[in-house]
Amino acid sequence: MQAFFQTIQKIVESSGFVLLFQNLGYLAMILVACGLLYLAIVKKFEPLLLLPIAFGMLMANLPGSGIIHMEFFVDTPTGYPLWEKILQEGGLGDLLYLGVKLGIYPPLIFLGIGTMTDFGPLISNPKSLLLGAAAQLGIFFTYVGAILLRFQPNEAAAIGIIGGADGPTAIFVTGQLAPGLLGSIAVAAYSYMALVPVIQPPIMRLLTTKEERKIQMRQLRTVSKTEKIVFPILCTIVISLILPQSAVLVGMLMLGNLMKESGVVERITKTAGNELMNIITIFLGFSVGCTTSADTFLTWRTLGIILLGLVAFSVGTAGGVLLGKLMCWLTHGQVNPLIGAAGVSAVPMAARVAQKVGQEENPQNFLLMHAMGPNVAGVIGSAVAAGILINLFK
Amino acid sequence: MIVAAKVAPSPAVVVCTGMGLVFAILIVISLLITAQGKLFDWLQAKQNPPKAELPKPPQPQPAEEDSVSPEILAAITAAAYAMVGECKICSVQPVKKTILSKSSWAKAGMEEATTPFGLK
Numbered sequence A: 001m002q003a004f005f006q007t008i009q010k011i012v013e014s015s016g017f018v019l020l021f022q023n024l025g026y027l028a029m030i031l032v033a034c035g036l037l038y039l040a041i042v043k044k045f046e047p048l049l050l051l052p053i054a055f056g057m058l059m060a061n062l063p064g065s066g067i068i069h070m071e072f073f074v075d076t077p078t079g080y081p082l083w084e085k086i087l088q089e090g091g092l093g094d095l096l097y098l099g100v101k102l103g104i105y106p107p108l109i110f111l112g113i114g115t116m117t118d119f120g121p122l123i124s125n126p127k128s129l130l131l132g133a134a135a136q137l138g139i140f141f142t143y144v145g146a147i148l149l150r151f152q153p154n155e156a157a158a159i160g161i162i163g164g165a166d167g168p169t170a171i172f173v174t175g176q177l178a179p180g181l182l183g184s185i186a187v188a189a190y191s192y193m194a195l196v197p198v199i200q201p202p203i204m205r206l207l208t209t210k211e212e213r214k215i216q217m218r219q220l221r222t223v224s225k226t227e228k229i230v231f232p233i234l235c236t237i238v239i240s241l242i243l244p245q246s247a248v249l250v251g252m253l254m255l256g257n258l259m260k261e262s263g264v265v266e267r268i269t270k271t272a273g274n275e276l277m278n279i280i281t282i283f284l285g286f287s288v289g290c291t292t293s294a295d296t297f298l299t300w301r302t303l304g305i306i307l308l309g310l311v312a313f314s315v316g317t318a319g320g321v322l323l324g325k326l327m328c329w330l331t332h333g334q335v336n337p338l339i340g341a342a343g344v345s346a347v348p349m350a351a352r353v354a355q356k357v358g359q360e361e362n363p364q365n366f367l368l369m370h371a372m373g374p375n376v377a378g379v380i381g382s383a384v385a386a387g388i389l390i391n392l393f394k
Numbered sequence B: 001m002i003v004a005a006k007v008a009p010s011p012a013v014v015v016c017t018g019m020g021l022v023f024a025i026l027i028v029i030s031l032l033i034t035a036q037g038k039l040f041d042w043l044q045a046k047q048n049p050p051k052a053e054l055p056k057p058p059q060p061q062p063a064e065e066d067s068v069s070p071e072i073l074a075a076i077t078a079a080a081y082a083m084v085g086e087c088k089i090c091s092v093q094p095v096k097k098t099i100l101s102k103s104s105w106a107k108a109g110m111e112e113a114t115t116p117f118g119l120k
Helices: A002-014 A016-022 A024-041 A047-060 A083-089 A092-101 A105-116 A120-124 A128-134 A137-148 A153-164 A167-177 A179-194 A196-207 A210-214 A225-242 A244-262 A266-273 A275-290 A300-330 A337-343 A349-361 A368-393 B011-047 B070-084 B104-114
Strands: none
Touching: A002 A016, A016 A024, A024 A047, A024 A179, A047 A092, A047 A179, A047 A275, A083 A092, A092 A167, A092 A275, A105 A167, A105 A244, A105 A266, A105 A275, A120 A128, A120 A225, A120 A368, A120 B011, A128 A300, A128 A337, A128 A368, A128 B011, A137 A153, A137 A300, A137 A368, A137 B011, A153 A167, A153 A179, A153 A300, A153 A368, A167 A179, A167 A244, A167 A275, A167 A368, A179 A196, A179 A275, A179 A300, A196 A300, A196 A337, A196 A349, A210 A337, A210 A349, A225 A244, A225 A368, A225 B011, A244 A266, A244 A368, A266 A275, A300 A337, A337 A349, A337 A368, A349 A368, A368 B011
């Protein structure tokens, strides 16, 4: 009988419940995970990524689950992942996390995004690339803010990239520069991307006049199929030669787009844009969620990252709108400054916001296609900014 | 072997270099796209040269209600050509045979086959 009770006692002592109450941080993280699940399921905030991230967070914070061993990846004695330990003792989370650590998932997501992107509005109005560049101001402004909050330069760079409003790029940069902050930065980036319709309109209204918001833009010129095929090739060559660190992100984006525009590989285009992208989204979301342990997430630094993420989005939006105003002035009112706000990536949400705010003032105004130019330019711009930051801080 | 530690650049350098490079690269791409657009427009213009403007055919005058009928007009024109002696066939136009009336059964069948579902 005594042996029976001893066995029961042993099982109880090793159960998650005991460990849960030994470290209340786990309990707090479970509550945070449930909160994120609520936002993803009920409020539909970027559910495709927030749901697997939140569930990964939940599993990583169930004591004893051992879903991931971040000590094999971060702060190791050699500075490199402990490959032997990963292969001998690692599990599902460890192996999936390799895709983040080695920078495999974000470019594959970009491949899928490329198959769904139409660069036509950008090619027909190349000036919109400047708006995409101006909206990257949020990245570098936030870098300074993070330095002031005493983050290390590489961490500050990873936090700044939230301003690119591009989840895969943020994960790509953070995985290379500050893997310890991956969970916090991913959660902040995707939460703010879902909140673009809430964050952007007040800034857009504040920086523009009613007359500017009413401006109707001229119809875009028609872009030939050949131009659409040449563009991804041209873009890959130019960006990769100037900034090799961006080659993998930009290259995969453009490969996906070339597959779509050429029309000769319909089967693999569908696979890249649907099945492959869905599989990678699950792997990416879940493994990023697994990196959010109570020890690394429940800190003042996470609060700082969330605050800086908001600053990054706001300044990026303001940068785009202000350059839009300048272009409006230079062209004597031919450019509606609202389309500048779409320069933060967040495709196509930011372009839809520009359309909505424009139509509030003038129901006859259709800015969506004009805003898609800066919007896709923002994707290229944030990939370029990512390459610059990796070049400077890796 | 001594490896020099990478010193982080100052924030001002990061901001200026970063924004400067982003703008520079995107301006280069913008210029290339513009040049590409102009090249393709030029090639297209070369392939399809604009056609020389042809003299506009005379607009047919609307026939007045109480004027001569087309049959009488055709007869007068033929007579005039015969008088002048320069008669030649300029064009031959096919004339479609029009069905003036259909049986009510044929009409009902056609309506049945062509009316959209929602309007039935």
